[in-house]
Structures are given as C-alpha cells and as structure tokens.
Amino acid sequence: MAPLARSPQAARRGLGLLTLGLLLLLGGSLLLGRYPAPGFIDPARLWDDPLAQQLVWNLRLPRLLAAAVIGMSLAAAGVVFQMVFSNPLVEPGFLGVSQAAAFGAALAILVLGSAAWLVQGGAVLFGLLGLGASYVLARRVRYGGWVLRLVLSGIAISALFSAGVGVMKYLADPLRQLPEITFWLLGGLYGITWPRFLAALPLLLGGLAAMLLLRWRLNLLTLDEDAAAALGAPGGLERVVVLLAAVAATAASISIGGLIGWAGLITPHLARRLFGADARYALPGALLIGAIYLVICDDLARLLMMGEIPLGILTSLLGALAFLILLTRPLLQPQT
Amino acid sequence: MTQAVLFFDAVTYVYPQAGQPALDGLSLELAPAETTAILGPNGAGKTTLLRLAYGRLRPLSGRILLQGINLADYTHRQIAQRVGLVPQREYNPFEYSLLEYALLGRAPHLHPLDLPGRADCEAAEKALIRVGLAERAHQSIHTLSGGEHQLLLIARALAQQPDVLLLDEPTAHLDLANKLLLVQQLRQLTADGVTILLTTHDPDVAAALADQLVLMRSGQVLRAGELADVWNDADLSATYGIPLQTRELNGRRMLLWDG
Numbered sequence: 001m002a003p004l005a006r007s008p009q010a011a012r013r014g015l016g017l018l019t020l021g022l023l024l025l026l027g028g029s030l031l032l033g034r035y036p037a038p039g040f041i042d043p044a045r046l047w048d049d050p051l052a053q054q055l056v057w058n059l060r061l062p063r064l065l066a067a068a069v070i071g072m073s074l075a076a077a078g079v080v081f082q083m084v085f086s087n088p089l090v091e092p093g094f095l096g097v098s099q100a101a102a103f104g105a106a107l108a109i110l111v112l113g114s115a116a117w118l119v120q121g122g123a124v125l126f127g128l129l130g131l132g133a134s135y136v137l138a139r140r141v142r143y144g145g146w147v148l149r150l151v152l153s154g155i156a157i158s159a160l161f162s163a164g165v166g167v168m169k170y171l172a173d174p175l176r177q178l179p180e181i182t183f184w185l186l187g188g189l190y191g192i193t194w195p196r197f198l199a200a201l202p203l204l205l206g207g208l209a210a211m212l213l214l215r216w217r218l219n220l221l222t223l224d225e226d227a228a229a230a231l232g233a234p235g236g237l238e239r240v241v242v243l244l245a246a247v248a249a250t251a252a253s254i255s256i257g258g259l260i261g262w263a264g265l266i267t268p269h270l271a272r273r274l275f276g277a278d279a280r281y282a283l284p285g286a287l288l289i290g291a292i293y294l295v296i297c298d299d300l301a302r303l304l305m306m307g308e309i310p311l312g313i314l315t316s317l318l319g320a321l322a323f324l325i326l327l328t329r330p331l332l333q334p335q336t
Numbered sequence: 337m338t339q340a341v342l343f344f345d346a347v348t349y350v351y352p353q354a355g356q357p358a359l360d361g362l363s364l365e366l367a368p369a370e371t372t373a374i375l376g377p378n379g380a381g382k383t384t385l386l387r388l389a390y391g392r393l394r395p396l397s398g399r400i401l402l403q404g405i406n407l408a409d410y411t412h413r414q415i416a417q418r419v420g421l422v423p424q425r426e427y428n429p430f431e432y433s434l435l436e437y438a439l440l441g442r443a444p445h446l447h448p449l450d451l452p453g454r455a456d457c458e459a460a461e462k463a464l465i466r467v468g469l470a471e472r473a474h475q476s477i478h479t480l481s482g483g484e485h486q487l488l489l490i491a492r493a494l495a496q497q498p499d500v501l502l503l504d505e506p507t508a509h510l511d512l513a514n515k516l517l518l519v520q521q522l523r524q525l526t527a528d529g530v531t532i533l534l535t536t537h538d539p540d541v542a543a544a545l546a547d548q549l550v551l552m553r554s555g556q557v558l559r560a561g562e563l564a565d566v567w568n569d570a571d572l573s574a575t576y577g578i579p580l581q582t583r584e585l586n587g588r589r590m591l592l593w594d595g
Contacts, residue, residue, distance in 0.1 A: 006474060088429050216451050220443055222430055227423050229392045231496070232416030232444035277430035280451060 003276035011281040014274055018288035022068065025292055029064050029299050030056060038303065062197045063189050067298040068291040069204050070189075070257050071267075073249035075290025076211045078264025079271070079283050080246040083218045084239055087147045088272075089326070091264035092127075092250045095150065096157030100130025101251040102259050103161040106168040106181045116199040120255040124203070126161070127251035131243065133157045187258035187312020189298055200256045207249030211283065214242055218279040260294070260312050262319020267293055269326060339404055340365040341531045342389060342419075342500055347398035349384055358384040360555040361398065366500070366548075371522065371532040373542035376552035377576055382535035383424075385552075386502045389533065391415045403499070416444030420498030422489045424505045431476040434488055438463050441495030456495075463494035467521060482509040490521065501525065503534040507541050519544050543567065543589035551575040563589075 005011040031040045035055055045052045078091045085095075092098055104126025105119050112118045137153035144152070165185065172178040183191065211218075220233045221242070228234065253260065271286035294311075297318070301311045344364040350357040358381045366372050374382050387393045388400060391407055400407040402418060410418075420441070428437075438460040442452050452460075464470045467487040472479070480488060486509050493501055503522075507515050515538075522532055522545055536542050542549060542563075549566040551558040552575070559571045567589055573580045581592045 083430070086429060213449050216446075217443070217448055219432075219436070219440055222428055223440070224423075224426060226387070226392060227421065227426055229412065230390050230416060230419075230421035230423075230502075231440060232411075232413035234392070234412050238448070272430070276436065277432040278436045 003272065004274050005276065005281065008281070011275050011285075015281065015284055015288065018285065018292070022288055022292050022295070025295055026064055026068065029295055030060055032299060032303065033060060034303065058194065062194045063192045063298070064295060066192045066197045066200075066256060067189055067295045069201070069208075070253040070260065071263060071290040071292070071294025072208060072287040073204050073253045073290075074260060074263040074294070075267035075271070075286040076208055076283060077246035077250045078290075079268040079279060079286045080211055080218065080242050081264070082268055083222045083279060084243055085147075085150060086222050086224075087150065088269065089147075089265070089323075090150065090154075091262065092131075092246065093158075093259075093261050093264070095154040096130035096134040096161060097127045097247055097250055098130075098254060098259055098261065099158040099161040099165070100133075101127035101254045102184050103164045103168070104129075104251075105184050105255055106165050106172075109177055109180050110168055110172055116196060116255075120200060120203065120252055123255040124248055124251040127247045127254070128244070130157055130161060131247055184254070184258040185312075186310035187260040187315070188301065188308060188310045189257050190302070190308055192256060196256055200252045203248050203252035207245040207247075207252065208287070210245035211242060211249070212287075214238070214245075215279045215283040218242060218283065219277075258310075258312055261316040262323065263290060263294060263297075263315045266319055266322040266326070269322075339368075340401070341368050341403060342366040342533065343401040344385075344388075345399050345401065347388060347395045347400060349388060349393055349396050351384075357396075357555050359388070359395075362555065362557055363398075364550060364557060364560060366531050366533055368531055369526050369529045370547040371526055371534070371545045372548040372550060373546035374533070374535045374550045374552055375537075375539060375542050375572075375575060376535075379554075380552040381555040382552060383504055384555075386421070386504055386533070386535060389500070389502055390419045390421050413444050416496065416498075418498055419500045419502060420493035420496040422486075422493045422501070422503040422506055424508055426485075426489060428477065431478055433474050434464060434469055434477060434480075434491075435460055435473040437477050437488060438491045438495050441492040444496060459497065460491075460495045463491040464488075466494060466524075467491045468517060483511055483514040486510055487514065487518070490518070494525075498530065500531045500533065503532065505535055505537060507536060507538050515541065539572070539591040540589075543591075553577075 005014045031043065033041065035041065041052060046056060081090050081092055082088050101123040104122035108119045108122030134153045134157045137156065138149040141149040141153060169178060169181055172181055217238060220228050220231055221239055267290040268286045270289050271282045275281035275285040297314045298311055301309045301314050344362055347359055347362045348357050349359040376382055388395060391412060394408065402410065439452055439456060442456040442459060446452060461470065461473065464473055467490050469487060469491060477488065486506065506518055510518060519541065526532055546563045548560065549563045550560040551566060551571055558575055559566050567582055569580060569582055572582065572591060579594060583590045583592055
C-alpha cells in the first residue's frame with residue numbers, strides 16, 4: 001500500500017504537522033486535570049493560585065514531558081527492533097527486553113536500594129541480557145523459520161524473567177519494596193518528578209539521538225546479512241549499536257515509567273502507513289506518533305476514573321487490540 | 337596483458353564444520369570489461385566463490401586481488417564501492433518503494449551518518465531507468481513479480497556504480513522476455529566498462545554472454561578459457577557428469593541433454 005506522503009516534501013510537511021499537533025496536545029494536557037474540577041484549568045488561575053502553579057509546573061509538566069519522551073523512545077525502539085530483526089511484528093516486549101529490564105529494576109530495588117541510577121543501571125543491564133538471551137536461544141532452536149524462532153525464544157525468556165520478578169515480589173519487604181516493584185509491573189507515570197525525569201533523560205535522549213542519526217542506515221539492516229555486507233554494512237557492529245541504543249532508551253523508559261507494554265508495536269506501523277518504509281521519514285514519524293499516543297494514553301490514565309488507571313494496562317489493552325487488527329489484515333501477514 | 341580486475345590466486349575455503357573444502361586451490365582471472373560465466377552443478381562452489389569476491393568470506397589460504405591490491409587490505413565499505421552483488425533472491429517484509437530500495441545501493445558511497453542527497457537519488461533513478469522500472473519508482477516492492485524483483489536487485493547494484501558486478505544465478509526467476517532484457521543490460525554494462533562475474537545453471541545465458549567460461553566441479557576449476565575453447569561436449573559433460581552435446585544454430589550456441 002502506498003504511503004500517504006508520496007514525496008520527501010510531503011513527508012516533511014507531515015512531520016511538521018505532527019510536531020505542531022504534539023505541541024498543542026502538550027499545551028492542552030498541561031491545563032487538563034482534576035484540579036480545581038475535572039476538565040481544563042482556567043489559565044488565569046495560574047497567576048494567583050500557588051497550588052495550581054505547583055501542580056502544573058512540578059507535577060504535570062515533568063509527567064507530560066516524560067510521557068512524550070518515553071513514547072518517543074518506545075516507538076523508536078519498536079522501529080529499530082522491527083527493522084533489525086526484519087519482522088514488522090516485534091517490539092522490545094516480545095524479545096524479553098521489557099520483562100528482563102523489569103527484573104533488573106526489581107533486583108536493584110531489592111538488593112541495592114532504590115537510587116535512581118542503580119535502578120536504571122539494573123534495567124539496562126538486564127534488558128540487554130534478555131535481548132541477548134532471546135537472540136542466542138533463537139539461533140539454537142531447531143524448529144521453524146527465523147521469525148517464529150525469535151518470537152518463541154522471546155516468550156521463553158520473558159517467562160523466565162517474569163518468574164524471576166515473581167520471586168522478587170515474594171522476597172520483597174511488603175511495606176517498603178513491594179509497592180515499588182508492583183509499580184514497575186503495572187506501569188504508570190504518577191511517580192514522575194523533575195529529579196526522576198532528569199536522571200533518566202540523558203540515557204533516553206542519547207538512545208534517541210543515536211537511532212535518529214543512523215536512521216537511513218537502518219534500512220540496510222532489514223536486508224539479509226549477505227546483501228547488507230555487499231553494501232558495505234557487514235552485520236555486527238551497526239546492528240549492535242542501534243540495538244544498544246534501542247535497549248538503553250527502552251530500559252531508561254521502564255526505569256521511570258514501569259512496564260508500558262505494546263507501545264512500540266503499533267506506532268511504527270502507523271508511521272510506515274503515513275511515511276513509507278524508509279526509516280529516514282518513518283523513524284521521526286514514529287517518534288512523534290509515539291509521543292502523541294503516550295501523552296493521550298496518560299491523559300486518559302489520569303482522567304478517566306477518580307483514581308489513576310495504571311498506564312501499562314491502557315497501552316496493553318489498546319496495543320493488543322491494534323495487534324489483533326494488524327494480524328488479520330492480509331497485507332501485513334508475517335512471512336517467515 | 338592488461339591487469340586483471342579480480343584475481344583469485346590458489347584460493348582455498350572450507351566452511352566451519354565441513355570436511356570437504358568448498359573451494360580447493362582455485363585460481364581465476366577476470367579481465368576488465370569482460371563477462372565471466374561460471375557453470376557447474378549444485379555444490380560446485382559457485383556461490384562460495386562470489387561470497388569470497390566481495391569479502392563476505394576470507395580465503396583460508398591463497399589470496400584475492402582486487403585491482404591489484406589484496407582484498408584483505410580493503411574495508412568492507414571500500415570493497416562495496418568497487419564490487420556490487422546481485423543476490424539470487426531476497427525477501428523484505430517492509431513495503432519500500434522501488435526508488436527507496438534502489439537508493440540503498442548508494443550506501444557504500446555515503447558516510448554512515450549521511451543521508452542520501454540529490455546526486456544519490458539521481459543515480460538510483462538512472463539505475464531504475466536502465467532496468468525498465470522507472471515508471472514504477474514510487475510503487476511498493478511487493479507489487480513486483482519474481483522477475484521484476486530480480487531486475488530491481490540489479491538496479492540496486494547499478495546504483496552502487498561498481499567496477500565489478502557479481503550476479504548469483506541472475507536468470508533463475510526470469511521468464512524469456514526478462515531474460516532477454518537482462519542479457520541486453522549486461523552486454524551494455526560491459527560496453528560501459530563494468531567487469532561481470534556471474535554464476536548460472538542456464539548454459540544458454542552463459543553462451544550468450546560469456547567472454548570467459550569457467551567450468552567448476554567440487555570446488556575446483558575443471559576448465560577455464562575463452563568461450564569458444566571451453567564450449568565442447570567433453571568438458572561440459574565432465575562438469576555435469578552426464579552426456580551433453582553442443583550444437584550451433586544460426587550462430588547461437590546451445591546445449592542438448594538426453595531426456
């Protein structure tokens with residue numbers, strides 16, 4: 001199916017429109033909440049109500065920015081995973097990265113205390129480990145095509161790490177540590193503060209920047225290894241660099257937002273529908289769409305009901321529904 | 337004598353965990369702007385030879401010279417600036433446009449952080465024109481038939497602007513009309529100075545294109561030389577291990593087999 005943007009000019013216009021949309025959404029969401037009453041706050045109030053000021057600048061703003069950057073990271077990681085594994089139906093959650101990162105975060109909380117950099121470090125380290133384990137296992141499976149083997153291995157590794165998370169929960173101090181671990185598993189941005197957000201920002205932005213800089217080369221990685229090597233990009237290094245960037249961004253997201261499932265799967269599809277398969281435009285497109293998607297989901301999470309709905313539940317629900325639609329569409333049938 | 341563009345000097349290669357060498361002390365020379373066709377049964381080592389020629393595999397012993405310099409002294413990028421590959425078959429799950437796909441051939445000429453520019457797009461467009469796919473430049477690669485996809489892979493390699501073009505069974509999926517188109521394209525390329533090395537199971541194609549014909553069996557060259565010298569009943573029969581007869585009709589060489 002031809003993308004909507006048929007020329008580089010159209011693609012650039014599309015990216016511009018999405019950026020504008022994201023900015024308007026962020027502005028609107030900043031004023032949206034349950035104080036003083038559900039709905040938009042009167043901007044005039046921000047001048048003389050100290051509580052409103054406090055709320056908007058110290059709670060809503062870091063949370064919204066975190067939602068946007070996490071949405072970008074998960075979408076970008078989704079694009080990278082799909083391209084590197086040459087399979088439009090994977091995302092970090094499928095290949096053991098998310099569960100392993102959550103395990104790493106839980107382990108850090110349990111053993112090392114909950115300093116932000118330790119939790120992040122644990123998440124990144126185990127995220128990489130999970131990906132590596134899925135990959136190695138997939139190479140050793142003697143059954144089915146590459147795509148099937150990858151997905152099966154990812155399921156096995158995810159199950160292993162979620163069992164590990166179960167052990168962590170069992171061992172955790174039910175008053176101090178268990179709530180924190182449970183937060184990771186459900187996902188949510190209500191705990192975001194400026195220091196927390198800023199602590200994760202370097203890793204998030206670093207990962208995003210690396211993926212964006214290499215966005216055209218990503219296309220080469222969708223080719224099989226012989227063809228890519230013949231174009232001067234022999235497997236190894238470049239794949240490792242972009243995967244590292246994707247895992248770093250994913251794990252940093254998980255370390256401040258918990259497990260936000262399925263956000264990395266649909267956004268790349270939407271971006272490709274709008275901008276075509278070339279990651280030159282599809283990757284920035286996915287970034288913007290991912291940010292918009294997550295900000296909207298987070299708005300719903302905090303407004304839909306009196307208490308918060310955990311964000312991970314919302315994204316998983318919407319994501320799984322979209323995945324079902326994708327699976328049954330003839331054009332997107334995965335081929336092994 | 338002019339210097340060989342690509343020179344295999346007693347090259348041996350053994351795949352890990354394989355007992356038999358895939359290539360066994362093979363020597364071969366490609367003269368500039370000539371076409372070399374390799375004929376041989378399955379498992380003769382034809383594809384291994386190509387994989388060595390673009391640095392995907394390194395010889396276990398012997399050496400390969402590209403334009404007089406050992407291939408091992410080039411980076412992958414430098415090799416790719418000089419040697420292009422047309423794989424036998426390739427599947428990509430993403431719906432690239434033909435132009436985007438052909439543009440990937442520009443990769444070896446671009447710094448890893450660069451985006452392709454106007455000149456690169458023009459090279460890709462030119463390559464599509466050459467293989468007759470320019471009008472469909474903005475369609476998805478999934479709309480192509482098997483033969484058209486083969487032509488697209490050739491366009492990608494042409495966008496690479498290589499000195500040496502390697503083709504792995506280029507006519508395997510082509511119907512007769514596309515086969516003719518391919519043969520004409522490859523003739524035009526050698527006229528433009530490109531050196532071509534192709535493997536094929538199609539003796540007609542080898543006979544139509546080759547300046548040099550190489551007969552391979554079990555990782556070794558049985559016979560190599562000018563087409564007219566190598567194209568004979570005895571050598572071709574020995575290559576495939578079955579009785580074969582060469583015929584000539586209206587100046588065209590053909591190979592007959594019992595059946």
